[in-house]
Amino acid sequence: MITSSAPVARLHPLETLEFTNSYARLGPAFHSPVAPTPLSDPHLISFNADLAGQLGLDPAAAGRPGFLAWLNGEHRLPGSEPVAMLYAGHQFGHYVPQLGDGRAIILGEICTDHGERWELQSKGAGPTPYSRNGDGRAVLRSTLREYLCSEAMHALGVPTTRALCMAGSNEEVYRERIERGALLLRAAPSHVRFGSFEVFYYRNQFPQLQQLADYVITHHYPQLQQADNPCLALYQEVVERTARLLAQWQLIGFAHGVMNTDNMSILGLTLDYGPFGFMDTYDPGFVCNHSDHAGRYAFDRQPDIGLWNLSCLGQALLPLLDENAEAAAELATAQFERYREIFTAHYEAGLRAKLGLQTAGTHDLELAQEFLALLADDGRDHTLSFRRLAMFDSGDNADNRELRDQFINREAFDAWSARYRDRLRRENSDDAVRRAAMNRVNPRYILRNYLAQQAIEQAEAGDYSELERLLQILRRPFDEQPEHAAYAAEPPDWSRSITLSCSS
Known part of the structure; x- marks a missing residue:
């Protein structure tokens, strides 16, 4: 179709x-x-x-x-x-x-x-x-x-x-x-991926390493050609794009599953979809890959793995950064802290947006982390919980019963919601404006594994209608789409039995 x-x-x-x-x-x-x-x-x-x-x-x-x-x-x-x-x-x-x-x-x-x-x-x-x-x-x-x-x-x-x-x-x-x-x-x-550079570094084929860097800069980062050190500028750009990408993954609850360096794009793209998974229940240690027995690529480890992979790329680029090996290493390792700063800035800004905060406050990260801890402790759905939070009423007499009743530990939610209400009031937040803003960044529809599995089973029987339906729904993830409300419901119990491996 x-x-x-x-x-x-x-x-x-x-x-x-x-x-x-x-x-x-x-x-x-x-x-x-x-x-x-x-x-x-x-x-x-x-x-x-x-x-x-x-x-x-x-x-x-x-x-x-x-x-x-x-x-x-x-x-x-x-x-x-x-x-x-x-x-x-x-x-x-x-x-x-x-x-x-x-x-x-x-x-x-x-x-x-x-x-x-x-x-x-x-x-x-x-x-x-x-x-x-x-x-x-x-x-x-x-x-x-x-x-x-x-x-x-x-x-x-x-x-x-x-x-x-x-x-x-x-x-x-x-x-x-x-x-x-x-x-x-x-x-x-x-x-082109990180591993495209690694192969020539470890083979000591430095002319080919330079040729590949020149190719990537010419075709995909032409603005870097006039830099004092184009290869360092290339590495800096990849560090920034990767940090931003990892922040986006964490904000939407996406786990890649196989963050090997050969699956990391030199352009900062999400590359090679295998045993990926969007989290249902919020679990920081979520491992979507059944083959990842040690949990190397668990959800909460992804930002650190992103940096680890960038260190491998930096190692491969050393001969191009400076003729002096020690100076080259210093140039590369200086980017590690920059990665952390860029990731943190984009992740914290994204969390503020998910909470509907328009200004930056001193304790915003703590507030967001407390909400995530509530979700983890109570086994709440990551995507739906942020989407529902848009309906929070910051009025004096509001009890937010619908939100409160989702949690087992209602006292903990009450304590958190009081802090959230105070934070909204400090920036004179308007509930209607905030709700609209939150619904622009907190999706209602994601590709849950059980939805993909249903489409697969129908496709294997020769019926591709569910595939096309899902495509149309997922292309409008922030819209209400009331006719497709069932696709935004809590996942069924049987979905927990779905396992994915490196062959998925």
Whole structure:
């Protein structure tokens, strides 16, 4: 099915889009040329007309036979030059010297009429030289989850890769069980990741390391070209974007699940959706990945892991920061405190906004943390609790019974609400204005795992209507949407039995 989108200027048929592949120009040290392996008897499941318009692609292209043939790798458009990227990475804290795109192939990139650069990557397109004896395929289950979540994150205002479309087939793919094969056409300005730099650092291939840094700066951070130390400026920019991204994840209750350095974007995007999870019940130690036995990537550890990953990137960039090794190390480590400051500033500002506070107060972080502690102690839902808090009545005689009755420890809530009321009054807060502001930052709808699971089960039976319904709901996460109120309800008890692993 094709989702609707408002028309934009200069929409092109697929055949007239100007494809190139600047990453392929870097040379064979950075990638391997590889042709996609077509899925048998594919069919288009969903097409993102909104993103198509941004790319300058006429959404009508999705209905033409040539589109599916191109998506499936049966024919190539001029200039596309498919390649699989080489990279390494630290996985669960341990360095793996060679990884790379094991089931993804960059088909090419589009430069839009507005000067935007979009790299299109087919995920599930068959084996590559980096598949490590894998089949290079993706299954319907994981493809649908990434498709839904990347669009949900985009609607929430979180930097992310996106997906233009997904296709399915009856081709059998084995994971924990036999599943149906699928394709995802992922789009991002770049899929370069921290591990892309690590591979050349640990191989002592410093000319290639410099070449990659120059490429990223030229194509994605051109404003840094005139800096006194462009590579240091690049690192500073990545530190800032990563700190801001992690703050956004924490504010919406999103756990990535596999924050390996090969899953960290050099552009500060949410990259590689696997066993992710939005928290239902607020639990600081929430681990969404069943494979993460030690809880390395637990929700409350994500900000520290972000810094740890940045230290790995900093290590890889040392030869480019300064000829003197000690001076280079000082330049890199000086950014660690800057990461903490940027993360803290954005996280605290976000918490104030979630509480509806318009000004900065000395004890605002403490007030927010006390509310989070209430949610944790009482097992309250993270998303719904902040959304409901917008209805708090700051009047003298208000008892806020509806809010109060949600908590087991009502005395603790009463004590907190008294402090909250005092704080609102200190800035002369208007309840109606505050409610509107809170509802613009506290979503009503998120992609809960049970919602994704229901869509998966229907899709595996050949019914994609729930997928399309969820897409429409998640693209308006802050709107009330009373006709879809059931999607904003407390999750059912059976949802607790859902487990996700690195193969999800």
